[in-house]
Amino acid sequence: MFRKHSRLTSDYDKTGKIPVIRASICNGEKVAGFKDAATGKFDELMFIRTDDDLREFLYSYGVKEEEIKREW
Numbered sequence: 001m002f003r004k005h006s007r008l009t010s011d012y013d014k015t016g017k018i019p020v021i022r023a024s025i026c027n028g029e030k031v032a033g034f035k036d037a038a039t040g041k042f043d044e045l046m047f048i049r050t051d052d053d054l055r056e057f058l059y060s061y062g063v064k065e066e067e068i069k070r071e072w
Contacts, residue, residue, distance in 0.1 A: 012045070012061060019063045021048060022071045032057045035069075 017034035020042065024030075030048035035041070046057045058065060 014061070017043075019061070019068045020071055021054075021068055025072050032068075034061075 012034070014034060016037050018037055020033060020035045022031050022033070022042065022044075031044045031046070032048050032054070033043045033045040035043075045061070046053065048054050048057065054065075057063070
């Protein structure tokens, strides 16, 4: 009844993309996603409000925290 369900990583295609967190200088809003290395296009995937949200993004997309680039 109270089993812990394991989450599967997302099937988002990360080929040629860089994990990025974009933060607003004005209000501190943060959005996590992937930026295409060739075109610079940013795909927003998740709104980050807390450290738990960041951990969920890392786990869901199989990203390590040191791989993330931060942009303002």
